Amino acid sequence: MSNFPTPLEEVIHHNVIKNNKTGGPALDVGQMKLLWRALGENTGYTFSIFESTFAPGMGIPLHRHPFPEFFYVLEGTLAIGYWNNQGVTEWDTCEVGESLMVQPNAPHTFFNKSEHPCRVLSVSTYHHERMMKDAVHPEGRTDFLPAQLTQADLQRLTKSMEKNQTFLVADHA
Numbered sequence: 001m002s003n004f005p006t007p008l009e010e011v012i013h014h015n016v017i018k019n020n021k022t023g024g025p026a027l028d029v030g031q032m033k034l035l036w037r038a039l040g041e042n043t044g045y046t047f048s049i050f051e052s053t054f055a056p057g058m059g060i061p062l063h064r065h066p067f068p069e070f071f072y073v074l075e076g077t078l079a080i081g082y083w084n085n086q087g088v089t090e091w092d093t094c095e096v097g098e099s100l101m102v103q104p105n106a107p108h109t110f111f112n113k114s115e116h117p118c119r120v121l122s123v124s125t126y127h128h129e130r131m132m133k134d135a136v137h138p139e140g141r142t143d144f145l146p147a148q149l150t151q152a153d154l155q156r157l158t159k160s161m162e163k164n165q166t167f168l169v170a171d172h173a
Contacts, residue, residue, distance in 0.1 A: 017038075017042055019037055022035070024038075032060075034051070035050060035051040035052075036048070036129075037049040039129065040129050040130070046125070047126065048128060049121065049122065049123050050129070050132075051119060051122075052122060053119050054076075054110075054119075054120070055117060056114060056117065059079075059110055059112060060109060060110055060111075061109055062081060063107070063108070063109065064105050064106060064107045065105070066127075067125040067128050068103055068104050069101075069124040069128060070099065070101050070102070071094065071102070071110075072098075072120065072121040072122075073094045073099070075096060075119040076117055076118030076119065077094065077113075077118060078093070078111075078120055079092070079094075079110060079111045080100055080109075080110050081111075082102075082107065082108050083106075083107045089109065131161060
C-alpha cells in the first residue's frame with residue numbers, strides 16, 4: 001500500500017478561483033487604487049496580477065526593482081517614462097489595448113497625464129506584491145499611509161520599498 005496521495009487528493013484543494021467584477025482584495029497606495037486579480041498565494045507564489053486605477057495627474061516616480069513587470073492599458077492613457085541610452089527619461093504614451101514590458105532593474109515611471117482616470121492591468125512576480133503590501137501595511141499596520149502623502153510618509157514608504165529591493169532613481173539629466 002502506497003503512502004503517496006492519489007492525483008485527485010493532490011489537487012482537490014487547488015481549484016479554480018473566479019473573481020467577480022470587483023475583483024479580489026483592494027489596496028490603496030495614496031490616491032492609487034489597486035485591485036488584486038491573482039494573489040501569489042494562489043499561483044504558487046510565482047506571479048501576481050493587479051488592476052491599478054490612476055486618477056488624473058497621479059503616478060509613480062522613477063524607480064527600479066529586480067523583478068519584471070508587465071502593463072496592459074484597460075482604460076484611458078498612461079504616460080510611461082524610461083531611460084534612453086544617455087540615462088535621460090524619455091516618455092511614451094500607452095493607450096487602451098497597448099502593453100508594456102519592463103525588464104528587471106529597468107528604471108521606469110508612469111503617470112496619468114490625461115484628464116480622465118486610467119486603469120491598467122499589471123503582472124509581476126510575487127515579490128512585487130509583497131513589496132507593495134509591505135510598503136502600505138508594514139507589520140500588518142493599516143494606518144501606515146494616508147491618502148495625501150507628506151514628506152515623512154514618503155520617507156517611510158521609500159524605506160519600506162528599499163527593504164524589498166525597490167529603489168527610487170534620479171535622472172542623470
